Amino acid sequence: MARHPPTTTPTTPGERLRAARLERGLTQDALAERLGVSRSAVAQWETDRAGQIRGNLLRIAEVLGVSLEYLLHGDDKRAPAHAATGDELALLRLYRELSPEDRAMLLTTARRLAREG
Structure with a gap:
């Protein structure tokens, strides 16, 4: 069964990461492969069990096409309205x-x- 992005606004970095991944149609495995990490690492990040997320946030943002500010804080003042x-x-x-x-x-x-x- 296909998963869809949540209908509520993501409130944590992990929820925003998951929402961005799903919006791009990526599985945890596909994102993990692009980042050079394990699927387990992605799963932990998405449930806010940090692990090494801080060291990977810039790369995650780049791969998902979102800003670092969005992942951390949920908004990007530089983003279009x-x-x-x-x-x-x-x-x-x-x-x-x-x-x-x-x-x-x-x-x-x-x-x-x-x-x-």
Whole structure:
């Protein structure tokens, strides 16, 4: 059975980590693999049984595409007021997979398109 993000606002770093993971459709195993840790470590972090979460928070935020401020405090004053759409998140994920040269080319093209639009 597929799990879905909680309907209540996550109040702890572990709950926010879990919500972000589920929003991205990742299993604990998949996130653990991307982070180079065990699934058990992810499970402990999500239930706020810290372990080594502090040393991994920046990498967790990067992999999940959220800010460190969001994971720690639940808000990000730098974030836009609206939630990202699925297309925006997909573009962000693809961008992160590109080489630096391809990123530069994509940004140049996107800026040109935005000026023309």
